[in-house]
Amino acid sequence: MQRLLAERSIDRPVHPDEDxxxxxxxxxxxxTLVLSVEAEFDLMVPEIAIMPANFxxxxxISRLVDSIQRGG
Amino acid sequence: xxxxxDRHAKRVLDMLAAGRGGNGAELxxxxxxxxxxxxxxxxxxRSVAVASVDxxxxxxxxxxxxxxxxxxxxxxxxxxxxxxxxxxGTGVFCSLDTHDGLCxxxxxxxxxxxxxxxxxLAPEHPFPAAIDDGLFATQWIADHAAELGIDRExxxxxxxxxxxxIAAVVCQLAQRAGGPRVALQVLLCPVTxxxxxxxxxAELATGFFIERSTLEWAKALYxxxxxxxxxxxxxxxSTDLVGLPPAQIHTAEFDPMRDEGQAYADALSAAGVxxxxxxxxxxxxxxxxxxxxxxxxxxxLVPVGAAIGDALRAAPPRPIVxx
Numbered sequence: 001m002q003r004l005l006a007e008r009s010i011d012r013p014v015h016p017d018e019d020x021x022x023x024x025x026x027x028x029x030x031x032t033l034v035l036s037v038e039a040e041f042d043l044m045v046p047e048i049a050i051m052p053a054n055f056x057x058x059x060x061i062s063r064l065v066d067s068i069q070r071g072g
Numbered sequence: 073x074x075x076x077x078d079r080h081a082k083r084v085l086d087m088l089a090a091g092r093g094g095n096g097a098e099l100x101x102x103x104x105x106x107x108x109x110x111x112x113x114x115x116x117x118r119s120v121a122v123a124s125v126d127x128x129x130x131x132x133x134x135x136x137x138x139x140x141x142x143x144x145x146x147x148x149x150x151x152x153x154x155x156x157x158x159x160x161g162t163g164v165f166c167s168l169d170t171h172d173g174l175c176x177x178x179x180x181x182x183x184x185x186x187x188x189x190x191x192x193l194a195p196e197h198p199f200p201a202a203i204d205d206g207l208f209a210t211q212w213i214a215d216h217a218a219e220l221g222i223d224r225e226x227x228x229x230x231x232x233x234x235x236x237x238i239a240a241v242v243c244q245l246a247q248r249a250g251g252p253r254v255a256l257q258v259l260l261c262p263v264t265x266x267x268x269x270x271x272x273x274a275e276l277a278t279g280f281f282i283e284r285s286t287l288e289w290a291k292a293l294y295x296x297x298x299x300x301x302x303x304x305x306x307x308x309x310s311t312d313l314v315g316l317p318p319a320q321i322h323t324a325e326f327d328p329m330r331d332e333g334q335a336y337a338d339a340l341s342a343a344g345v346x347x348x349x350x351x352x353x354x355x356x357x358x359x360x361x362x363x364x365x366x367x368x369x370x371x372x373l374v375p376v377g378a379a380i381g382d383a384l385r386a387a388p389p390r391p392i393v394x395x
Contacts, residue, residue: 021093028107030091031084035114035365047079050086052093 001058005033016058030055037061043068077326078354080366084115085279085356099289101195105165115362116173120180123148125172133208134197138190140168141220142179153184153384154222155258156210156242160233160358162263162290163194163202174232174361177370181377184384185222187213191238198296203304206238207245214252226384228256228317232360233329234294236262240307240336243316254317255387258380261324261357262333264308266291267300270331280326281357287328308336313343318387320348320379324355348379 005014014023025033034055038044045054045068054064077085123143129136144152155178159171168190179186191205210229217224231239236259243257277284295305303310319340323333330351337349352359352372360376363369 021091024098024103025091026103026107027088027091028104028111031087031365032107032110032114034087034090039114047083047086050083050090052090055090 001037001062005058014058016062018058019056020058021052021056033061037065041065041069075325076354077356078359078366078368080368081326081354081356081359084362084365085281088281089279099286101164101193101293104286105167108161108165108170109167112170112173112361115364115366116170120173120176121145122176122179125176127168130212132212133204134192134201137205137209138168139209139213140172140175140188140190142175142186142188143221144179144183144185146183149221151218151221151223153182153226153228153255153381153387154213154217154220155182155184155186155228155230155380155384156213156239157186157188158191158206158229158231158235158238159188160231160235160261160263161193162287163199163234163237163294164290165193171232171235171361173363174373177360177363177373178230178377178380181374182381182384184228184381185220187220187222194290194296195293199294199298200304202234202238202294203241203245206242210242210246210254211252225253226255226387227253228258228380228384229254230258230260230380231262232260233357234263236260236333237264237305237307240264241304244303244307244310244313247316248312256380256383257317257319258376259319259321259333259336260360260376261322261327261329262336263329264332264336265306266295267306267309270329270335272331273328276326276328276330280328282328284328308332308339313340313345316340316343316345318346318383320376320383321350322376323349323351324357324359325351325353326355327357329357 123145126141128139159166175186175188189209192201229239321337323330341347359369
């Protein structure tokens with residue numbers, strides 16, 4: 001996840017619980033991040049799960065990916 | 073009109089909404105340019121095959137300019153119709169790279185050579201630098217058509233969004249100057265009027281990919297105090313549209329720029345120009361560059377490109393009528 005962020009969104013280390021938007025992630029970067037997460041983990045984030053809380057931090061995204069992978 | 077967002081377009085808008093509200097992302101040309109480059113890598117059409125993609129540096133008004141030529145797989149060695157392409161991005165962001173997938177798709181679906189132009193951006197180079205570069209590049213490509221494998225009589229100009237503005241303005245200026253000869257203009261979700269706010273700009277001001285606040289910010293950087301009624305900024309404001317090249321104009325139903333694209337189609341048509349106009353239902357601004365995330369964009373680009381190829385191959389030589 002840190003690698004995805006570094007490649008696709010933010011060019012500095014981010015603490016797992018740091019709010020990504022406060023760390024400089026723009027809304028366009030969020031699109032890139034969600035699509036990159038989907039491609040990297042070969043999954044599709046359900047529409048209902050595309051909400052700020054699930055993408056607020058690295059921890060939140062990891063939790064979301066885990067939950068989708070368990071569900072699928 | 074269906075008035076229903078394409079579900080993949082809606083996902084993109086939902087993702088944008090999920091990223092809104094931060095205080096950390098400052099709106100700067102550099103930040104936006106970098107965001108668009110990264111987004112392009114995640115959503116474009118890299119997989120579309122072409123025979124070749126060649127960058128070429130030419131001497132231009134500002135010293136140098138890069139042209140990127142796409143050769144389709146069909147008949148790569150023949151003299152083919154050509155399309156001078158101007159990428160969008162409000163005149164402030166985007167590049168040859170962000171629109172690489174779109175140019176590949178258009179080369180493949182049109183069977184034409186596409187030449188994408190790396191014109192100068194604001195705020196480093198505000199209006200009229202982009203327009204000057206657009207006209208210069210079109211003239212250069214027309215003058216070097218044979219060398220590029222392009223049939224000079226079958227040369228179109230095309231662009232999306234602010235690149236559509238450049239394409240439309242190049243046609244107007246070329247018409248007035250008596251050249252270069254343009255056989256067709258192709259405008260994808262073009263910006264045609266910065267002098268007033270159309271109903272679709274008001275209705276779709278927030279939450280539809282490009283925000284009014286971003287458009288206003290970019291407009292100030294691009295125009296840098298120039299007269300917004302200048303037809304080189306707002307081609308819809310030109311009072312002289314007679315004799316312009318045939319036009320293919322595409323808009324998207326959920327695009328703030330929808331109404332001004334349609335208004336330009338109507339104005340050209342009223343001036344006797346041959347116009348085909350399509351509003352793509354359910355789609356959003358910039359959809360044509362996000363085919364990796366919006367599968368229907370890929371489908372739409374097939375007939376869009378085919379229509380360009382068909383029109384150019386059928387184009388009769390156009391007399392130049394100096395005004």
